[in-house]
Amino acid sequence: MMQVVYSLTLGGSERLACDLAMRLDHDRVRSGICALTAGGPLAKTLEDAAIPFYVIGCPPGIQWGVMLKLYRLFRANRIDVVQTHHIKQLFYSGLGARMAGAALVHVEHEYFTLRKGVARRGLRMMALICDRIVVVGDEIKTHLVNEVGLPPSKVTVIHNGIDVGCYMPWPRVPREALGLRPDVRLIGHVGRLEPEKDQASLLHSFRMVANTHPHTRLVIIGDGSQRVALERLGEALGIAGRVDFFGFRQDVADFLPHLELFVLSSLNEGLPLSMLEAMACARPVVATALGEIPRVIRDGVNGVTVPPADPAALAHAITAVLEHPEQSQAMGVEARRLVEERFSLARTVEQYQALYDSLPPPVGLRPPLLSGPRTTPTA
Numbered sequence: 578m579m580q581v582v583y584s585l586t587l588g589g590s591e592r593l594a595c596d597l598a599m600r601l602d603h604d605r606v607r608s609g610i611c612a613l614t615a616g617g618p619l620a621k622t623l624e625d626a627a628i629p630f631y632v633i634g635c636p637p638g639i640q641w642g643v644m645l646k647l648y649r650l651f652r653a654n655r656i657d658v659v660q661t662h663h664i665k666q667l668f669y670s671g672l673g674a675r676m677a678g679a680a681l682v683h684v685e686h687e688y689f690t691l692r693k694g695v696a697r698r699g700l701r702m703m704a705l706i707c708d709r710i711v712v713v714g715d716e717i718k719t720h721l722v723n724e725v726g727l728p729p730s731k732v733t734v735i736h737n738g739i740d741v742g743c744y745m746p747w748p749r750v751p752r753e754a755l756g757l758r759p760d761v762r763l764i765g766h767v768g769r770l771e772p773e774k775d776q777a778s779l780l781h782s783f784r785m786v787a788n789t790h791p792h793t794r795l796v797i798i799g800d801g802s803q804r805v806a807l808e809r810l811g812e813a814l815g816i817a818g819r820v821d822f823f824g825f826r827q828d829v830a831d832f833l834p835h836l837e838l839f840v841l842s843s844l845n846e847g848l849p850l851s852m853l854e855a856m857a858c859a860r861p862v863v864a865t866a867l868g869e870i871p872r873v874i875r876d877g878v879n880g881v882t883v884p885p886a887d888p889a890a891l892a893h894a895i896t897a898v899l900e901h902p903e904q905s906q907a908m909g910v911e912a913r914r915l916v917e918e919r920f921s922l923a924r925t926v927e928q929y930q931a932l933y934d935s936l937p938p939p940v941g942l943r944p945p946l947l948s949g950p951r952t953t954p955t956a
Contacts, residue, residue: 578658578933579609579651579679581666585617585630587799587825588769589850590662590686593737593925595619598628600926606933611650613643613666618825629654635669648673657939658682664696667703675706680936684711687847687868688720689773697725704731708936711929713737713848714869733932736869737848738925739857741917743830746859746909750831756823757835761794764895765836765860767829767851768843770801775865777803777810778888779842784814785892790899795820796836798829833858838898838905844885846870853920856880856912861905863894873920877904879912 578601580594591612598608609629616632623630631650635643647670651659659674660682661667667683674681683703691697700721704710710732712718718734721727752759764783768774776797783795797807797820804822811817826832829851833839839855841864848869852862856873862880864870874880881898883890898905 578606578660579611579654579656580660580662581611581613581647581670582662583613583666584615585610585612585619585623585632586615586769587618589737589847590684591617591619592850593684593686594660594662595622595628596740596922597926597929598623599626600922601930605930609654609656611647611670613669618827622827640669643669644673648676651677651679658933658936660684662686664690664700664703667707668699671703671706678939680708680939681706682709682711682932682936683707684713685717685721685847686713687845688717688724689845689868691720691725701726707731709733709932711735711932714872716869716872717847735925735928735932736920737850737853738920738922739850739853739916740922741857744833744854744857745830746834746913748831748834750828752835755828755832755835756821757796757832758794761792762790762837762899763794763796763835764838764840765796765798765832765855766840766842767798767833767854768841768849769799770797770803770807772803773844774799774801774803775842775844775886776807778886778891779840780807780810780814780816780820781888782842782891782895783820784816785889786895786899787816787819789896793819793837793899796823796832797821798823798826798832800824829854830858833860836860838863838895840891840895841865841870842885842891843867848873853916856909856920857916859909859913861898861908861912863891863898865891873915877908879908879915 582591582594611631613633613635656679659679661670662684704727718732722729811820839860839862846868865885866882874882881894883894
């Protein structure tokens with residue numbers, strides 16, 4: 578099987594692809610990952626796990642030659658199943674997968690990028706050559722059926738999951754070893770620093786919180802195109818000395834148990850893995866009510882939801898959690914219970930394995946995927 582992702586950065590879809598590649602039954606599935614545009618920190622993870630990976634380096638704009646490269650990659654590696662994440666990867670991979678005799682599975686992680694008519698029409702057309710469409714939540718399936726026009730029988734819901742044994746409620750690494758201050762209450766955020774994540778609203782809300790709670794500090798883990806702008810915004814708001822930008826980290830599981838609460842300020846979301854990881858660490862969540870988040874976060878039970886692009890509402894919710902520690906602890910306990918029950922990675926992997934087992938047999942003989950990591954496609 579070959580999964581095609583946008584890059585090898587620490588985004589939600591890329592991490593799901595990596596988790597599947599490493600955790601599927603290796604006696605039944607030999608996995609590889611192809612990054613359409615760029616590499617990233619997940620390359621080291623894949624290399625350490627001996628998972629073959631490829632980086633195409635597709636530049637902006639329509640690149641018809643990339644379709645040929647992907648076809649050659651699938652054919653050279655005798656791929657049985659191609660699984661794409663997000664519509665751009667499906668556009669470039671779909672025809673080559675079919676020409677190479679592979680089954681085609683597509684995963685949609687959100688529906689906001691499908692609001693434009695051209696994207697809806699594109700997915701509706703490409704879905705005709707897909708064997709299955711997987712979505713990470715029920716609301717996304719509803720949108721694909723009602724707005725895009727896909728047949729319900731072709732769309733399968735498989736929730737994202739996380740390794741609950743890796744994300745635990747108690748700290749395993751002291752604050753000092755992580756570069757965290759020992760004498761403050763920590764508010765945390767994990768995500769790509771991109772416009773759709775709206776960390777600008779998070780900074781504006783934290784300024785309001787900091788005015789009334791002087792012993793709080795904001796921890797931001799992640800990187801992206803907005804980092805410099807966000808650091809400058811922190812300076813302009815007068816909170817630069819109380820905000821820590823840690824960049825991409827592979828040890829997020831060590832940071833999360835030190836937080837008082839976890840915050841997401843996104844303008845669009847599907848089912849964010851970072852939120853589930855924080856919940857597995859028994860942290861209450863304050864998040865914008867988008868995508869699958871309102872189906873997971875129950876106000877006052879395991880967290881609080883707020884409208885997007887509303888720093889005042891975000892600040893109010895954060896303050897309420899900080900000022901009621903007993904309720905906050907109870908919400909964290911319930912958050913952990915819910916993740917264990919519904920969003921474990923083991924359950925997610927089992928459901929994907931069952932889906933692959935239900936696919937039609939490949940066209941012709943398909944030997945195992947060639948071993949050894951690669952950074953360029955076999956042309």
